[in-house]
Amino acid sequence: MSLAVLGARWDGRDAVLRVEDGRVAELGPDVSLREEDETLDARGMTLVPGLVNSHTHAAMTLLRGYGDDMPLMDWLEQKIWPVEAKLDADDVYWGARLACAEMIRTGTVSFRDMYWQPGATGRAVEDSGLRAAVGAPLIDGGDPGSDAKLEELKEFAERSLGQLESAGDRVTAELAPHAIYTVSEPALRWIGERAAQDGLAVHIHLSETEDEVRDCVAARGVRPAFYLDRVGLLGPRTVLAHGVWLGEAELDLIAERGATVVTNPVANQKLAVGGVFPYRAARERGIHLALGTDGPGSNNSFDLFTEMKFLALIQKHAARDPAVAPAAEVWEIATGAGSPLAPESGRLEIGEPADFLLVRTDAPELTLGDMTANLVYATSGAEVVDTTVVGGHVLMRSGVVGGVDEIRARVLERARRLGIT
Numbered sequence: 001m002s003l004a005v006l007g008a009r010w011d012g013r014d015a016v017l018r019v020e021d022g023r024v025a026e027l028g029p030d031v032s033l034r035e036e037d038e039t040l041d042a043r044g045m046t047l048v049p050g051l052v053n054s055h056t057h058a059a060m061t062l063l064r065g066y067g068d069d070m071p072l073m074d075w076l077e078q079k080i081w082p083v084e085a086k087l088d089a090d091d092v093y094w095g096a097r098l099a100c101a102e103m104i105r106t107g108t109v110s111f112r113d114m115y116w117q118p119g120a121t122g123r124a125v126e127d128s129g130l131r132a133a134v135g136a137p138l139i140d141g142g143d144p145g146s147d148a149k150l151e152e153l154k155e156f157a158e159r160s161l162g163q164l165e166s167a168g169d170r171v172t173a174e175l176a177p178h179a180i181y182t183v184s185e186p187a188l189r190w191i192g193e194r195a196a197q198d199g200l201a202v203h204i205h206l207s208e209t210e211d212e213v214r215d216c217v218a219a220r221g222v223r224p225a226f227y228l229d230r231v232g233l234l235g236p237r238t239v240l241a242h243g244v245w246l247g248e249a250e251l252d253l254i255a256e257r258g259a260t261v262v263t264n265p266v267a268n269q270k271l272a273v274g275g276v277f278p279y280r281a282a283r284e285r286g287i288h289l290a291l292g293t294d295g296p297g298s299n300n301s302f303d304l305f306t307e308m309k310f311l312a313l314i315q316k317h318a319a320r321d322p323a324v325a326p327a328a329e330v331w332e333i334a335t336g337a338g339s340p341l342a343p344e345s346g347r348l349e350i351g352e353p354a355d356f357l358l359v360r361t362d363a364p365e366l367t368l369g370d371m372t373a374n375l376v377y378a379t380s381g382a383e384v385v386d387t388t389v390v391g392g393h394v395l396m397r398s399g400v401v402g403g404v405d406e407i408r409a410r411v412l413e414r415a416r417r418l419g420i421t
């Protein structure tokens with residue numbers, strides 16, 4: 001299968017992008033078409049890499065708008081946990097399909113997920129056409145308990161990995177211990193060993209709230225990143241979501257170990273965590289950085305364009321310096337280019353996966369000024385993304401994502417079953 005994208009602006013001039021077998025085969029102003037090429041008219045549009053959402057809980061679309069503006073523990077105990085106790089695989093599948101449709105619509109081509117029923121999320125990813133790294137969600141309440149409890153966690157992890165490994169080529173299986181305060185030390189140590197055995201990535205929430213740091217120091221005598229290192233879970237295949245309260249010594253350690261930190265500026269502000277991810281200190285140390293929306297229960301959007309603006313603004317504001325987090329840097333992070341662990345990188349180069357967007361250059365917001373700055377500061381994904389392509393497959397054209405009506409109907413059905421409408 002081959003595809004030729006004709007007439008898009010690329011690198012300041014009109015170019016042709018040819019895709020063969022899902023990868024970029026040729027890109028530039030002097031590319032000639034072949035007889036077998038399917039063509040996509042991209043005149044009036046600009047070609048850009050797709051965006052990567054590096055921390056989310058996709059199927060929580062089912063819980064969007066259910067208990068907004070509540071204190072965190074009240075929200076979890078009164079709203080989220082009672083519904084999550086009833087979730088089945090079909091609920092998660094349709095919730096994740098809705099999330100995928102929203103991501104396609106706003107220019108996201110791949111994401112990293114942590115949620116119940118990971119096999120159902122894997123199927124949703126495959127059926128939607130996106131890519132994702134999906135983690136087996138691991139949690140034991142933080143209490144080591146008996147050997148039988150650890151065995152149960154191991155069995156669940158293996159079963160989930162099996163489902164994810166067979167979900168399809170665009171799904172990458174990994175391990176997702178929820179957090180250091182909800183997973184016991186023996187389980188964390190096993191997760192580290194299991195991940196090392198198969199070279200799996202490990203995705204975990206770390207240092208989201210100040211209480212987490214205080215409790216960790218009280219119970220373990222060290223701050224969260226040092227504890228994670230002690231249990232064998234801090235390395236180049238570790239993805240740390242949030243990192244709001246990381247201290248200087250923890251940043252030094254994370255840089256040394258080569259882990260990735262995913263910042264989630266909208267969710268942090270909506271949940272009022274009270275701190276700001278130490279972006280400048282992390283950049284100075286060369287820490288791999290990525291951007292995530294977190295789940296729609298705490299954001300409530302998947303639009304990475306909005307997320308980019310929040311990242312740039314909160315960091316400038318906190319540093320009292322408008323030169324911090326410039327648009328080009330934020331754009332690079334949002335395309336996954338800042339982390340070797342992004343489910344796919346944001347490089348549009350020969351041989352790389354053909355994951356890209358066509359942005360409407362005739363959008364009023366893009367009339368004048370620097371394109372990257374406009375994308376970060378002046379637009380939203382739904383306004384400017386015309387076409388989303390993953391692996392050479394067109395998932396959205398002219399702003400229309402296929403199958404959305406059915407997805408919406410099925411999600412409403414599932415919500416009625418769960419008693420949340």
Ligand SMILES: [Zn+2]
Binds near residue numbers: 055056057205241295
């Ligand atoms: Zn999260």
